[in-house]
Amino acid sequence: MRSALKSLVAIGVLALATACSSTPAKTAPDGSFTPPKLTAQQSLGAGEGQVNLIAWAGYVENGSDDPKVDWVTPFQKQTGCQVNVKVAGTSDEMVNLMKSGQYDAVSASGDASLRLIASGDAAPVNTDLVPSYQDIFPSLKLQKWNSVNGVAYGIPHGYGANLLMYRTDKVSPAPTSWGAVFQPDSPYKSHITAYDSPIYIADAALYLAKTKPELGITNPYALDQRQFDAAVALLKQQRANVGEYWSDYLKEVSAFKSGDSVLGTTWQVIANTAQGEQIPVKAVLPDEGATGWSDTWMLYSKAAHPNCAYKWMDWITSAKTNAQVAEYFGEAPANQKACDNTSDKNFCAEYHAGDAAYYQKIAFWTTPIPQCVDGRRNVKCVPYADWVQAWTAIKG
């Protein structure tokens, strides 16, 4: 027993020693940061034979979900890079998976991308090595969620809005406002669903920006304490009507199928999947506008298969593939030439691809930081770490 104790102490000392020798990444108190010094790859070598990706559901399809939906097999044939994909349900999951060091690239949304850049997990990308990059909409290039000081950290993939989905046979009248999921005396009590991530607090803030102008919310990711508390209170009140929260898209499909959920947030791809299973659902963009995402393929700074990852980033953002993935997922493509390759010729107009005025209506996911991202200087905003704590408290 004594020797057991000794070993325990030894392990503890060892752990402490490693603990004290590490250097933590530092972020300035105002939220601005200098990314670790990393240089982009200068030339492209031969493929490594495989590439490990983290992606949103519907981004990396190899025909196993739907035999007609497959842009991975042609890529593998052409480049010899075997694609392994891990589907993540939230941005937080993506950030954490990237830290595991087992992946080469990720389809990061704006609320994950800056965190990945600041922590040194995402590497700068040499856009000269990605021929598709020249066809990306200029309005998506070198934006604040995919670049730092004019250095690109990824290739834009596409963007879209979080929608309101409902069962057409159970919900009437058809909802046109987010009020349908936030009203306290909802007739659909216990059958409302919501996205299970702290970033969903922004959905409540967006609704409050329109319905409670006295709070003065202009950007749902820049909430001072009073605005934040109001959004949290709204979500606590909503919880009484929620049947379940979702982050796994298949779970949401099954809940809408059985009628356990009849109304709630969704992505277009989930609505498409549900309709494919003959579930009577419809997804709409409510009057208040919506939160949304703008995704970027980013490269892991210590990637084991960087050349295959570069080839993948080029493939997925090339005109033809980008059109396929955009139509399957239900989002605006990032490649302007993709619009000529969609099977539905009105697709790009419908999803407002390249329409700068339209994206004013979408509040793209971004990481809340103490320095208010709406430009206010006289007040401190609630940082994301507090959003995470609040989300735990909301779910109770």
Next chain:
Amino acid sequence: MTTDSAGRRLAGALHRRPRLRLGLLLAAPLTWLLVAYLGSLAVLFLSAFWTTDPFTSDVVRSWTTDNFRTLLSAPVYRTVALRSLGVAAAVTVIDAVVALPIACYTALVAKPSRRPLLVVALLTPLWASYLVKAYAWRIILANGGPLDWALGPLGLHSPGYGLTAVILVLAYLWLPYMILPIHAGLEQLPANLLDASADLGARTWRTVRSVVLPMVLPSVAAGSVFTFSLSLGDYLAVQIVGGRSQLIGNLIYANVTLNLPLAAALGTVPVVAILLYLLAVRRSGALRSL
């Protein structure tokens, strides 16, 4: 020939040194226990005193007790911890109540030749994947699902997704872990004790109360350690059939992605709860005969 004599010499040397023999026998399992098992627990406890960078959520290895302070001061953690303990206790009680009669039948009443077959039958649910079973329950409990359909004529409904569903599913999942120890305990019950009880004029119920139950209590305690600790650590069943509710496992899972130190601090809660439970079980004397 030479290898044979070398082998003999080695055997002889080992025979003369019993301590060396024991050391060689236990070296591998003890290393495993200390490094992989207790070592990881030690690192877990240690990391609970670290913190994270609020923006990148990288772990910052500076000493702080903030995580434990948050744990004790924020009411949500207390609520969730108590809810998890309640669920674990409910699952344990349900399993004990269901397992006792089943084990009585398999160990005492059934024909001895059929008993091994019955035990195999009880174990078959363990051969199926946890996830498949949990998702099967998601379908069973769904709105308009099989349970709704079966209860419909009685004017009842499926409980739907929520805490009741979680208790139901966990009780189903861990039932074999309760039946097996009780079955083993009852099998060792000397038959002549039952005969003696009958000879002294005790009826069935009196025999069960005064002979069987006291003898089988240690087995129930052993089974309850399984059901209690497995329930306390579970987070998947809650995600699948729990609706909007969350247990301590979900909080750990939610924080592992962003705040590993807080998750580690939360992880000490079930460890402490189970240690206290084991101490309580030990005090009751139930572990003495194991």
